[in-house]
Amino acid sequence: MNKASFVFSDGQLGYKFSDTHPFNQKRLVLTADLLKSIGALPDSAIVRPRMATDEELALIHDERYIEIVKKAGRGEVTADIAENYGIGTEDTPIFPDMHEASAMLVGGTLTAVDEVMEGRARHALNLGGGLHHGFRGKASGFCVYNDSSVAIRYMQKKYGARVLYIDTDAHHGDGVQWSFYDDPDVCTVSIHETGRYLFPGTGAITERGSGKGYGFSFNFPIDAFTEDESFLEIYRTGVREIAEYFKPDVILTQNGADAHFFDPLTHLYSTMNTYREIPKLALELAEEFCDGRWIAVGGGGYDIWRVVPRAWSLIWLTMSGQPLPAGPLPEEWLDKYGPESPVPLMPDWEDPDPLYEPIPRKAEITEKNRHMMDKALHIIRSEQKHRE
Amino acid sequence: MILEEIMSAEVYTLAPEDSIRDALRLMEEKKIRHLPVLSGDGSLAGVVTDRDIKEAVPSTLIGKQESDLYETPLSDIMTRNPMVGHPLDFVEDAAVLFYETQIGCLPVVSSGKLVGIVTETDLLYTYIELTGASQPGSQMEVRVPDEPGVLFGVTKVFLGHNANVLSVLVYPDKNSSDHKVLVIRVKTMNPLPIIEDLRKEGYEVLWPNVPGINR
Structure with a gap:
């Protein structure tokens, strides 16, 4: 087994907007339990997250904003002031102690970073992180503090590392992209459903960075109804070429699991096949370029019963060098959560084939995605030619 | 302007x-x-x-x-x-x-x-900027009859969800001259409850709208 750390504690479950909000950290418990019930998550691999300090949050966030979040969590902010900071909205409602809960998720990602960068583990996973929409001075899209942005800046300062950030959430990783838009030592890559309909709307291939950071921001907006093969073609080709070009010291992957056909918020048609492949390439590239240094975080994922636990388990299993399971899910887990789930749980690690009716315009969608990728990669391909 | x-x-x-x-x-x-x-x-x-x-x-x-x-x-x-x-x-x-x-x-x-x-x-x-695409939001298209008061009815639903509308564009409906298509950009990551209520009110919501594919 590779030495890998799984960052988790009940303290991460306090990030809770309401019972009906689509962002639900119950996912963390469901995933950890699924892994435990197949004997893949020994207690010795679990590391308790710490809370991020105010100074660490201020690596990215405005101090004024941090103060407002603290006050909001104590019920001391009026609605109109809160709204200026993106909180108290339907997307990101105020909840008790929201500062502490949000700082806990950031701290979890910093814990994962330290595990890897200080050599206690080759890889580390913090499924409580991945809140990629958080901005410098504003909450957005279910995200208060941006753990990945803070962690990247932290790795730059503390370890002098060049970081490759790979975001496979179905939504554009806007918060992280804008944090490092003019920084040539951080390369951000986001594969997402085009912003034509989907939040946040940004993430066009033309968003390539600015100033010295030009050419270090990559976007692959794929069409609604994109399926496994096309998603993976873009992911494998795009991410590998970018890694070869950028030559990172460490890789941080954001693993939103909301590109799945079942996800209620998006229109992509991935199946579990995609989630089997995503961590494999991340591991391969980390071994090839970064002496194994790979930190993975969670992200979106709004079908918390049928999709997220299986998808996120595969990240841990890949990371810790265990064989990927096939066939039925453990009965113990199905029996425990079946009654609570509003939808019938999926019985197997794989999705049934086929999972959905064939898509009428599949060939055109695949072709369009390929065109998009060629355009997005043109900048590094032409430079490569130049060098030859 | x-x-x-x-x-x-x-x-x-x-x-x-x-x-x-x-x-x-x-x-x-x-x-x-x-x-x-x-x-x-x-x-x-x-x-x-x-x-x-x-x-x-x-x-x-x-x-x-x-x-x-x-x-x-x-x-x-x-x-x-x-x-x-x-x-x-x-x-x-x-x-x-x-x-x-x-x-x-x-x-x-x-x-x-x-x-x-x-x-x-x-x-x-x-x-x-007019389309609102420079701010984070979700976009939906609503097909509505071309008659007075429709926009009021639609925006009432958004108000009910305290959802901030970033932009509204009105396009002619290519398939029917007595309908219009409203393209609405709204500041939320989760437009599902709004879409559900718009449909309850009898409006036709296209999200996403890709010709030849129905979801």
């Missing part, structure tokens, strides 16, 4: 005596394609575009000839008496002018002096 709100007030200009070489250098340095040419008294003498220059200098395919042509004064190639705009002109009218006359830039002149310039790119960006 009026032109002075979207124009660039910092304008790079040259004089009629300046050469093609000067113009090329300035365009390259500032990454621009249009240069107003000013007379000694500050009045607008003409406009030189990258296209005027391309037409005037020899093809790069001919090889590296040192050509005197690069020393030609701009007064020989510029468009004299170009169309100009006024700071108080409406953006919509300027857009029609660009579309109909296929110009690439519009110098903005007030009291005989150049005060700004508007290019195709400025106009395009204005329209991008």
Whole structure:
């Protein structure tokens, strides 16, 4: 087994907007339990997250904003002031102690970073992180503090590392992209459903960075109804070429699991096949370029019963060098959560084939995605030619 | 909106005596394609575009000839008496002018002096902002009957969800002349409850709207 750390504690479950909000950290418990019930998550691999300090949050966030979040969590902010900071909205409602809960998720990602960068583990996973929409001075899209942005800046300062950030959430990783838009030592890559309909709307291939950071921001907006093969073609080709070009010291992957056909918020048609492949390439590239240094975080994922636990388990299993399971899910887990789930749980690690009716315009969608990728990669391909 | 709100007030200009070489250098340095040419008294003498220059200098395919042509004064190639705009002109009218006359830039002149310039790119960006695409949000299309009060009914649903509307565009419905398509951008990552209520109210919601595919 590779030495890998799984960052988790009940303290991460306090990030809770309401019972009906689509962002639900119950996912963390469901995933950890699924892994435990197949004997893949020994207690010795679990590391308790710490809370991020105010100074660490201020690596990215405005101090004024941090103060407002603290006050909001104590019920001391009026609605109109809160709204200026993106909180108290339907997307990101105020909840008790929201500062502490949000700082806990950031701290979890910093814990994962330290595990890897200080050599206690080759890889580390913090499924409580991945809140990629958080901005410098504003909450957005279910995200208060941006753990990945803070962690990247932290790795730059503390370890002098060049970081490759790979975001496979179905939504554009806007918060992280804008944090490092003019920084040539951080390369951000986001594969997402085009912003034509989907939040946040940004993430066009033309968003390539600015100033010295030009050419270090990559976007692959794929069409609604994109399926496994096309998603993976873009992911494998795009991410590998970018890694070869950028030559990172460490890789941080954001693993939103909301590109799945079942996800209620998006229109992509991935199946579990995609989630089997995503961590494999991340591991391969980390071994090839970064002496194994790979930190993975969670992200979106709004079908918390049928999709997220299986998808996120595969990240841990890949990371810790265990064989990927096939066939039925453990009965113990199905029996425990079946009654609570509003939808019938999926019985197997794989999705049934086929999972959905064939898509009428599949060939055109695949072709369009390929065109998009060629355009997005043109900048590094032409430079490569130049060098030859 | 009026032109002075979207124009660039910092304008790079040259004089009629300046050469093609000067113009090329300035365009390259500032990454621009249009240069107003000013007379000694500050009045607008003409406009030189990258296209005027391309037409005037020899093809790069001919090889590296040192050509005197690069020393030609701009007064020989510029468009004299170009169309100009006024700071108080409406953006919509300027857009029609660009579309109909296929110009690439519009110098903005007030009291005989150049005060700004508007290019195709400025106009395009204005329209991008109009669609709300520069702020985080979700977009949906709602097909509605073309009759009074419909917009009120639709926006009431958004109010019910305390959802901030970033932009509303109204398109004609290509398939039916008594319907319109509202394209609404709303500041939320989770538009599902809104969509559900719009459907309950009897509106047809297209999210996403890809011809040939129904979800």
